[in-house]
Amino acid sequence: MIDRVNGTEALPFAVQLKALLEQEARFQPKLCGLRILESAHDNGLRMTAKLRDFEVKDLLSLTRFFGFSAETFSLAVSLLDRFLAVMKIQPKHLSCVGLCCFYIAVKTSEEENIPLASDLIRISQNRFTVSDMMRMEKIILEKLYWKVRAPTALHFLRLFHFRVQEKMDADSKKILNIERLEAQLKACHCSFVFTKIKPSLLALALLAHEVEELYGFESVVVLREAVQDLQLLLAVKDGDLVCARELVAKCLMEYSTTKCSKPNSQRLRWIISGRTARQLKHSYYKIAHLPTIPESAC
Known part of the structure; x- marks a missing residue:
C-alpha cells in the first residue's frame, strides 16, 4: 500500500510541524548513496550529480x-533522489527512471487529466516502451518500500510561510510572496547540493534569505523574529542555517545570470501525434522553462 502524508491543513501549527518532522528523517535520501553519486566521474558509464x-x-x-x-514536481524530485541514493543505475536508464518518478508523483498527487504513459513517452521523445515503464515503476516502488508521499521542502515552506503570516498585519502580509518563494525552491531543486539538506532546513533557509532581502521594509524586524522562532522550534544551529542560506543565495544568484536563466540547457523537443495533440488541453502548449522569480516582493 502506498504510504501517504495525511492531510493536516486543519490541525494546529505545532501538530502539523511535529507530524512532518517525524517523517522527514525516514524519507531523507541516503547520504552514502548521494556521496557516491557526487564523487562519480562523468565518463558516460556512471550516474553523476550533473x-x-x-x-x-x-x-x-x-x-x-x-x-x-x-507538489507534483517536488514529490517527483524526492522520489528520484531517494531512488538514486539506493540504486546504482546506468545513465541510459535515467530518463526512464525520471519519467516513472514523475508519473508516480502525478498519480499520487491526484492531478486532473492524468496523461497516458504512452503519451508521456511520446511527448518526452523517449525510446523505451510502456512495458519498460511498468517494470521500472515496480522496481522504484519496491526499492522505496511503497512509501511514496514524503514530506518535501514545499510542505515545510508553505507551513512556515503560513506561520509567519499569522504574525503580520494585513498590509505586511503582502510583503512575503509565497509564489516567489516556491519559484526559488524550484530553482534549488535543480541543484544537487540541496539533496543532502533536510527539507525543513532548506525551507527555513529560503525563508531566511528572502527576509534578509527585504531589509528596507519596516516589518522586517517582525519577520526576522518569526524566522528565529522557527529556527528554535526546529533546533537548527546558527551555523547550519547560515551555511544553508549561503547555498540558497549562491543558487539564486547563478539562476539570475544570463547563462543560467534557462536551467534546462538541453531543451526538450516535443514531438506529438495528431491524436495526442487533439487530446491535450490548451494549457499543454504553453511550454516554459523554470518560471521567472518575481522581482518585487508584493
Whole structure:
C-alpha cells in the first residue's frame, strides 16, 4: 500500500510541524548513496550529480508543459533522489527512471487529466516502451518500500510561510510572496547540493534569505523574529542555517545570470501525434522553462 502524508491543513501549527518532522528523517535520501553519486566521474558509464540535475530540469519542463502543481514536481524530485541514493543505475536508464518518478508523483498527487504513459513517452521523445515503464515503476516502488508521499521542502515552506503570516498585519502580509518563494525552491531543486539538506532546513533557509532581502521594509524586524522562532522550534544551529542560506543565495544568484536563466540547457523537443495533440488541453502548449522569480516582493 502506498504510504501517504495525511492531510493536516486543519490541525494546529505545532501538530502539523511535529507530524512532518517525524517523517522527514525516514524519507531523507541516503547520504552514502548521494556521496557516491557526487564523487562519480562523468565518463558516460556512471550516474553523476550533473546528470541528475539535467533530469530534474527535464521533469520541471514536463511539469510546466502539463500544467501540473508544484507538489507534483517536488514529490517527483524526492522520489528520484531517494531512488538514486539506493540504486546504482546506468545513465541510459535515467530518463526512464525520471519519467516513472514523475508519473508516480502525478498519480499520487491526484492531478486532473492524468496523461497516458504512452503519451508521456511520446511527448518526452523517449525510446523505451510502456512495458519498460511498468517494470521500472515496480522496481522504484519496491526499492522505496511503497512509501511514496514524503514530506518535501514545499510542505515545510508553505507551513512556515503560513506561520509567519499569522504574525503580520494585513498590509505586511503582502510583503512575503509565497509564489516567489516556491519559484526559488524550484530553482534549488535543480541543484544537487540541496539533496543532502533536510527539507525543513532548506525551507527555513529560503525563508531566511528572502527576509534578509527585504531589509528596507519596516516589518522586517517582525519577520526576522518569526524566522528565529522557527529556527528554535526546529533546533537548527546558527551555523547550519547560515551555511544553508549561503547555498540558497549562491543558487539564486547563478539562476539570475544570463547563462543560467534557462536551467534546462538541453531543451526538450516535443514531438506529438495528431491524436495526442487533439487530446491535450490548451494549457499543454504553453511550454516554459523554470518560471521567472518575481522581482518585487508584493
